[in-house]
Amino acid sequence: MLDISIKTFNQLSLEELYYLLQLRSEVFVVEQDCVYQDVDGKDQNALHVIGKKDNRIIAYTRIFKAGDYFKEASIGRVVVSEKERHLKYGHQLMLASIKAIETSFYTKKIKLSAQKYLEKFYTNLGFKTIGEPYLEDGIPHIAMVKN
Structure with missing residues (x-):
């Protein structure tokens, strides 16, 4: 189990x-x-969900709350250390992130x-694909929403 904390x-x-920027x-x-600009000036407006x-x-x-990144509340920079992925911490991290949005932003x-390539992972968490795939920083992405 991850020790999860949520911080401004x-x-x-x-x-x-x-260490979170290093990860x-x-x-x-x-x-x-x-090669992309990870430090984008948006971290100051986010809540940070940290798994230790x-x-x-x-x-x-x-x-992010609605309007700070997308029109809807959003989750971004989802990352699990390569050495730890086989332990399925991504699922636990996402459930904590979803719950944090529901309790902190009331949506x-x-x-x-x-x-x-992670579309199925997010689909299993209740997200639905919207629109067509697109490139973001040279990597294929897809927009997804959960209601």
Whole structure:
């Protein structure tokens, strides 16, 4: 089980910020070989859903209230350390993120921009595909919503 915490940007310790940015860079930039601007100025408006194991950040999402990223509340930067993916922490992380949106932002309508290869993963969590696939930072994505 992950030890999950939810924090505003100002509640993050410097160490937590460093390690969550390190994890995002490790997966989205290095592993996926995608050069893009991860530090996008939006972290300050997000709630950060942090999954720790043995006191190390190994899973993470950031969530936004409606209007801060998309028209709907949203989940983004969904990431689990490559070494830990076989343990299915992504599912636990997403359930915590969905619950955090429901309790913090009082809505069940959630949008995300999913990497296309993870469409089935998100479908199993109740998300439905909307629109056609598109490229985001050179990687195929699909818009998905949950009501």
